[in-house]
Amino acid sequence: MKETAAARPAVEKNEAVAATPARKRRASDEASGSRSRSRSHKLARDCGCDGDLINNLPDVILATIVSLLPTKYGVRSQAVARRWRPLWRSAPLNLDASYDLCSNDFGRFSLVSRILCDHPGPARRFAFDRIHLHREEKRYAEEAAQLESWFNSPLLDNLQELDIVFSLLEYSCGQSEKEKRYPLPPSVLRLAPTLQLARIGSCDFPTEISPALNFPLLRQLDLRRVSISEDVFSGVLSGCHVLENLYLSEIRDVGCLRICSPTLRIIVISCLFEDNGELVIMEAPRLERLLLR
Numbered sequence: 001m002k003e004t005a006a007a008r009p010a011v012e013k014n015e016a017v018a019a020t021p022a023r024k025r026r027a028s029d030e031a032s033g034s035r036s037r038s039r040s041h042k043l044a045r046d047c048g049c050d051g052d053l054i055n056n057l058p059d060v061i062l063a064t065i066v067s068l069l070p071t072k073y074g075v076r077s078q079a080v081a082r083r084w085r086p087l088w089r090s091a092p093l094n095l096d097a098s099y100d101l102c103s104n105d106f107g108r109f110s111l112v113s114r115i116l117c118d119h120p121g122p123a124r125r126f127a128f129d130r131i132h133l134h135r136e137e138k139r140y141a142e143e144a145a146q147l148e149s150w151f152n153s154p155l156l157d158n159l160q161e162l163d164i165v166f167s168l169l170e171y172s173c174g175q176s177e178k179e180k181r182y183p184l185p186p187s188v189l190r191l192a193p194t195l196q197l198a199r200i201g202s203c204d205f206p207t208e209i210s211p212a213l214n215f216p217l218l219r220q221l222d223l224r225r226v227s228i229s230e231d232v233f234s235g236v237l238s239g240c241h242v243l244e245n246l247y248l249s250e251i252r253d254v255g256c257l258r259i260c261s262p263t264l265r266i267i268v269i270s271c272l273f274e275d276n277g278e279l280v281i282m283e284a285p286r287l288e289r290l291l292l293r
Contacts, residue, residue: 059087067091067124072101075115093123093155105132105167113146121155127163133182144185151187158194160217165201165224181227181252189213192239199247201225205232215240222247230254237261248272258282269293 054062066077066087071094078085095115102108112128133143150156166182184203192215199222209232215221218240228236228251237243243263249270251257256278259267264284270293272279281287 055081055083059083059090063087063091067094070098070100071096071115089118089120093119093121094125095123095127096125097128099129105130106134109133109143109146112150116150116153116155119155122158123156124159125161125163126156126159127161129163129165130167131164131182132167148185148187151185151191156191159191160194161197162188162191162195163197163199164188165199166203168202181225184226193217196220198222199224203227205229207232209235211235213239216242218243220245220247223251224249225252227252228254230256230258233257234260251277256280259284262286265289267291 057065062084066074066084069077074088074091074094078088093115095112097108097112099108102111108128109132131147133140133147168181181202181204184200184205186206188200189206189209192213194217195215196217197220198215198218199220201222201224203226205226205228207229213235215236219242221236221240221243224247233254237259240261241263243261244265245268246259246261246264246266247268247270248257249272251273254273254277257272257280259279259281260283262283262285265286265288267281267284267287267289268291269279281290
């Protein structure tokens with residue numbers, strides 16, 4: 001008993017010594033937080049902001065911030081305050097119809113239509129992964145027409161980035177189900193003059209394109225799981241006058257892809273052909289990297 005009583009003060013002393021650094025850290029953190037708050041209050045007083053730095057920013061800066069938010073939060077920003085209501089509509093539209101916007105494929109389709117109706121434009125970016133249409137014939141025709149109207153909308157006249165991937169369609173053939181790719185809406189190609197980046201996936205390109213098709217600003221082209229003829233591919237590539245990055249993956253229905261580009265710097269190829277095919281780099285004087293994955 002005497003040893004226990006004698007040892008207790010030593011234990012308490014050790015605990016007190018051990019607790020001292022923790023108390024010092026807490027005190028330091030509190031002092032640091034206090035200094036940070038003091039600086040914030042001083043800055044607010046100097047700016048005459050009454051502590052509200054965000055709402056005292058000019059509308060043009062707030063609109064830029066809103067345009068950089070994920071689409072869902074950009075739309076919701078209209079509910080923050082009366083002053084914020086016109087900001088989303090006044091900022092360029094960066095539409096990203098990812099699963100974060102809506103997890104239901106058909107729900108996302110409807111939301112995109114509503115957003116394109118509500119926003120006056122201009123749109124800078126249009127991204128829609130897994131565009132999914134109904135299999136029922138009447139609904140399919142209605143949604144295909146709606147899709148065509150999106151890309152014909154004046155809202156997209158000066159679009160800079162296009163990122164669209166379609167869901168594979170399924171149709172019955174005897175006792176089995178076969179996959180079929182959705183045809184690329186012809187209206188997509190009207191966006192060519194202003195595009196700087198284009199990523200297109202899981203669709204069939206038109207069998208013919210206009211010889212006048214021109215992508216004067218396109219720097220990155222990404223084609224994945226698309227069906228495209230040799231002539232159409234050559235026509236697209238010849239219309240890209242500043243193209244630097246080319247990504248190709250799982251190209252269908254083509255015997256040979258010939259690459260001829262005076263500006264290409266990077267070519268990335270991943271599982272290039274679903275069927276047997278051949279890739280020929282005929283001319284690429286500025287090519288720096290050829291990556292095979």
